Amino acid sequence: MSDKPEKLIADDGLRLDGRRADEIRPMKIEIGVLSRADGSCYLEWGRNKILVGVFGPREAHPRRTQRPDTAVIRYRYNMASFSVEDRARPGPSRRSIEISKVSREAFEPVIMTELFPKTAIDIFVEVLQADAGTRTAAINASSIALADAGIPMKGLITSCAFGKVDGQIVLDLNKEEDNYGDADFPVAMTQDGEITLLQMDGHLTPEEIKKGLELVKKGCKEILEIQQAVLRKKFETPVEEPEGEAAETAEAENKAVEAEASIESSSKTVVVEELIEEAEEFKEEISEETVLAEVCSAEEISDVEELKEIIEEAETRSGEDILEEVIEAEVEEEAEEEAFEDEAEFExxxxxxxxxxxxxxxxxxxxxxxxxxxxxxxxxxxxxxxxxxxxxxxxxxxxxxxxxxxxxxxxxxxxxxxxxxxxxxxxxxxxxxxxxxxxxxxxxxxxxxxxxxxxxxxxxxxxxxxxxxxxx
Structure with missing residues (x-):
């Protein structure tokens, strides 16, 4: 183990890793890293490295563990023997059993277990490398793995811790701050701000707890944004814009397509114009006399002349005369219809x-x-x-x-x-x-x-x- 540093917070307010009191460590998340699991997640938070696999809902064994009206959540937290500087004893310990219990209870309010009676939902957490705050990191990774497995939940769970270092409240403790600090306070909460996990190790005043909870809410909000962004990236398929050479080739292809389209359109317009010109010439060549000669024979010329006279008379007549004739014709038709009806009734x-x-x-x-x-x-x-x-x-x-x-x-x-x-x-x-x-x-x-x-x-x-x- 490394020796205790003289100061965990420098005079300028910066911590040993260069963070301020209200900042969290950088986080990296990957989804779907285990092919045999229904849902999986790999998380790096600072120097913490967590791997989570979710299996289920599936039939619970042994059968005595089944519940007739709800599913059983089984959470297993385990630290690899090589995860710390001093070799850890493999297998379950009192600490791992306690962390498994509180983490399971943190997920019970949000998982819709009533939808899967007589089943079990298994969450396996393996800590590959520990650097303080492993339980909070495991809860964040487990929340994403459950979403990846398609387990119905009311929302994601986020977790973060605050502590007291050199008499000052700080957010997201690292290994040195956790080992040599005055207090450690891990918290887990839902998207709506409801607390599902609350533990304390050390001594804190009520004012310090209130201040620390405000910092935790800020940190959990940042973690939630990261979780949602990772899930969107996997389950959404955004259209990526071409970059570099791909962009240039795409632009060239677009220009070529536009040029071809313009050429085709220009050729079509030329053809259309030619057709229009030919039609106009054809109309000019054909006169009224030729049309009459083709359509009418020598015997029909007189009929055509009579029709012309009738058309001229109709053009000379006013619209009022035409309306009067139309009205008289309609009146005569109505009278004929009434007479026909009277004859039918008489018969x-x-x-x-x-x-x-x-x-x-x-x-x-x-x-x-x-x-x-x-x-x-x-x-x-x-x-x-x-x-x-x-x-x-x-x-x-x-x-x-x-x-x-x-x-x-x-x-x-x-x-x-x-x-x-x-x-x-x-x-x-x-x-x-x-x-x-x-x-x-x-x-x-x-x-x-x-x-x-x-x-x-x-x-x-x-x-x-x-x-x-x-x-x-």
Missing amino acids: ASFEASFEEVSEPEEVEELEAEETVSGREETEFESEDFTEEESQLEDEGGSEEITSEEAFESDLEIESEAKSRKELSAEETVEEKAEETGEKAEEAGEAEEEKSEGPWKVVKDPSEAGSRGENNE
Whole structure:
């Protein structure tokens, strides 16, 4: 081991490695260095050299270590025997077990273990060269390796330490400051500033702890930017601009392409211009007389002249005259359409009326039969009651009048039915329906008068009593 230096911080405020109190050591990160691991990272922080490999999620063995609702995080921190000046004893030690425990707990809040029940996520950390702050360096490298493995996380974990050296709070202790300083305070936190790891070795006042935490937040912010830049570099594929000779060759190629394009475009323009000139010459050669001679034969010349006259007349006419003719043509078309619709309606109504005409004839036949039966009944009643007819001659006269009227109405109905058959097809259905309805009403009234008989004529109750006495 090297001897203790006289001063860890010089009079000008610089530390032994030339840093100021609030500066971190330079950091170098590489991703994907192990082909067999799901995610890996190699980190150099100062003289620290850390290698991390992540495996999983995979089935947890032995099975008794499985959890039914979440994944198990297993973190193994190990220092190689050649990582320090004095040979380290290989295998786990109390220190390595303690660092493994606190580092695992630092990742538990951000890893989404609930997505992978009954599985295990193994993180293996190997310290190849130690120079103070190995646990914080291992946490930074493990965070990148987990992201490289595609493990779902709420965010990256960053870690840094502060300490007390020569009575002054400094950030990111190196080996001499860690060995001969007054205190060491490692911290790990999330992107949002939540602390997931907090340890202290030494003696610090509350004011010194507050000051040191402010320095740690600044250092963790710088480390986070480095981590994000490294991950973007791997998972993004930016287009690199050509440099040097490559740039010159690219420019030459672009110029050549532009020249070819310009040549092609110029040749095309020349061809187009030539075609246009030829078309104009061809148009000049062909006159109107030649066109007429080619299109029209000797017999069609007269028709062409007539067409010319019509065109001239149309040109001389004003726009108002043309509009009036167009409006008149439209009005005539509408009138023709309405007349056609009226004819169609008339034909449909005529067919319906023809079907309805047959029904009134059947009604008239039935009415005639009913009138005949009514006459027979009246005659039968007149024979049975001859005495009553003698007493009621006046009333009988009225009954005969009604029967004669009914008979005349029947004759009129028959004659009208015959005349209805002889009606022309031009009569409308509505007139026929009205005539048939009126005739049916008259026939119904006549039947009612016939069916009533002589008993309806009686108006005086005394006459009805006398008629009963005569019957007795």
